[in-house]
Amino acid sequence: MKYIEKLRNSGLRPTKQRLQICEILFETKKTFHFTINDLAIKIKDQTKNKISLATIYNTVHAFEKKGYLKQIPINSSQTYFDTNTTEHHHFYDLKEEKLIDLENCDVGPINIKKKIDGKKIKSVEVLVKLGD
Amino acid sequence: MKYIEKLRNSGLRPTKQRLQICEILFETKKTFHFTINDLAIKIKDQTKNKISLATIYNTVHAFEKKGYLKQIPINSSQTYFDTNTTEHHHFYDLKEEKLIDLENCDVGPINIKKKIDGKKIKSVEVLVKLGD
DNA sequence: GTTGTAGTTTATAATGATTCTAAAAAGGTG
DNA sequence: CACCTTTTTAGAATCATTATAAACTACAAC
Numbered sequence: 154m155k156y157i158e159k160l161r162n163s164g165l166r167p168t169k170q171r172l173q174i175c176e177i178l179f180e181t182k183k184t185f186h187f188t189i190n191d192l193a194i195k196i197k198d199q200t201k202n203k204i205s206l207a208t209i210y211n212t213v214h215a216f217e218k219k220g221y222l223k224q225i226p227i228n229s230s231q232t233y234f235d236t237n238t239t240e241h242h243h244f245y246d247l248k249e250e251k252l253i254d255l256e257n258c259d260v261g262p263i264n265i266k267k268k269i270d271g272k273k274i275k276s277v278e279v280l281v282k283l284g285d
Numbered sequence: 286m287k288y289i290e291k292l293r294n295s296g297l298r299p300t301k302q303r304l305q306i307c308e309i310l311f312e313t314k315k316t317f318h319f320t321i322n323d324l325a326i327k328i329k330d331q332t333k334n335k336i337s338l339a340t341i342y343n344t345v346h347a348f349e350k351k352g353y354l355k356q357i358p359i360n361s362s363q364t365y366f367d368t369n370t371t372e373h374h375h376f377y378d379l380k381e382e383k384l385i386d387l388e389n390c391d392v393g394p395i396n397i398k399k400k401i402d403g404k405k406i407k408s409v410e411v412l413v414k415l416g417d
Numbered sequence: 418g419t420t421g422t423a424g425t426t427t428a429t430a431a432t433g434a435t436t437c438t439a440a441a442a443a444g445g446t447g
Numbered sequence: 448c449a450c451c452t453t454t455t456t457a458g459a460a461t462c463a464t465t466a467t468a469a470a471c472t473a474c475a476a477c
Contacts (some may be wrong), residue, residue, distance in 0.1 A: 166444065166466045168454065209434070226412050230464080231434065232360060244401060250342045255399055264393035265413055268441080269376060269385070272415040279411050281397055282356045283404040298473060300425065321463080337427045342464070362435085363463065 162256045163219040165212065165225070174212050184237035186225065186252045190211060225252065226278055242279035255281065293355045295351040297344065302336045307343050310354070316369035318357065321345060339389055357384065374411035388411065 155166045156175035165171055179197050187195075189209055196204050213234060215264040225233040227245055233252060242260050243254040263277055288307035289299045297303055309327050316402060319327075321341055328336050345366060348354040357365040363417060374392050376385040395409055 166446075166453065170455070205452055206434095207436080207438095207457085211454085218351045222409065226358050226360050228358050229363055244399075244404075246401075247407065253401065255397070258395065261394070261396035261398070261401035263395060263411065265387070265391065266393070267376075267387055267391035269378075269415060272376075272378065272417065273415045275379065275416040277397065278412050279409065281400060281409050282407045283410065284407040285404065298424065300472075304419070339428085339465080340426055343425085349456095 159216075159221055163221065166216050170202075170208050171203060171212050173200050173204065173270040174209065176200075178216070178236055184235065184254075186231055186235050188231040190231060225280075227252070227280060240277070242281070244281045244283050246283045250283060255276055255279070291348075291353055295347040297347050299373065302334075303344050305332050305334060305336065306341065308332075310368055312324050316367065318365055318367050320363040321363055322363060330364070357412075359384070359412060372409070374413070375391075376413045376415050378415045380417060387411070 154167075154172070156172055156179065158178070159175060160167045160171055173196060174192070177192065177199060189206070192213070193206060193209055196202070196209070198236070204282060213222060217224060217234065223238050224237045225235050225243060227243075228234055229250070239252065239257070241257050242255040244255060245251075246253065260279060263279065265274060265277065286299075286304070288304055291307060291311070291341065292293070292297065292299045292303055305328060306324070309324065321338070324345070325336070325338060325341055328341070343355060348365065349356060352370060355367045355370050357367050357375060359365055359375075360384070361415060367384065371389070373389050374387040375382075376387055378385065391413060395411065397406060
């Protein structure tokens with residue numbers, strides 16, 4: 154199974170629970186945004202198998218560390234993750250508290266002119282807040 | 286005092302505690318980043334007067350709502366605020382967990398091509414993560 | 418100034434996301 | 448199968464933030 158490789162790459166053994174998490178995260182080509190709580194609910198609904206929060210946190214964080222998931226920088230009480238790990242940006246609808254993808258072509262190229270000695274740019278993320 | 290106006294504009298009566306908070310936040314032209322906890326410590330050190338956390342949270346949030354402070358979108362357990370409310374962007378040093386200002390001229394103009402019906406862009410914020 | 422009331426401050430409790438823990442369960446190797 | 452390590456899990460612990468309710472204060476009306 155294709156998920157086993159992802160898990161091993163992330164330093165995780167392929168267990169039943171982790172494979173179920175993979176199925177929800179990576180089954181579809183369509184990427185999406187989620188919080189740990191969203192994911193826990195989805196798992197409970199789709200698999201009838203409750204997976205404990207600790208396991209979900211562990212697995213998601215391992216994927217994030219390996220680059221299979223990305224955190225979305227946003228001020229919210231919960232952490233948002235994105236299954237789309239390509240460089241892209243987001244609208245955040247302040248009223249509905251919803252994230253919307255901005256494809257890379259929706260934003261002109263971003264040119265960071267300042268450099269910090271000894272440091273490399275690891276990511277450039279744009280958050281566009283929307284009001285009415 | 287110049288702070289009284291800021292407080293009244295934010296819908297707050299000028300009290301001793303709030304004026305002390307203003308003095309720390311707005312005394313200097315040099316802007317800075319802080320968390321609520323940073324601010325609480327600064328207050329205790331500089332004024333010898335402990336102000337309760339609830340008051341600090343209330344005051345900071347009122348200023349943020351009015352636009353005298355800005356939240357910095359970043360994934361961290363604490364919320365970061367900025368006394369620089371002009372449109373500008375940030376480096377975030379992942380190892381040292383420190384924010385560094387990027388002046389507007391350090392980043393080329395950002396052109397958001399996508400539009401969402403009925404929504405207005407309220408802010409555009411860029412976070413550049415730095416690693417070694 | 419005194420008084421009244423609505424707004425404030427405060428310590429403390431409550432909340433909620435996340436992390437930790439330790440015991441039970443499962444993976445993987447010989 | 449037997450062993451040892453990793454994993455899962457429920458529940459406890461942590462920590463930032465928010466709510467509460469009682470004591471206090473600003474300030475307007477008198």
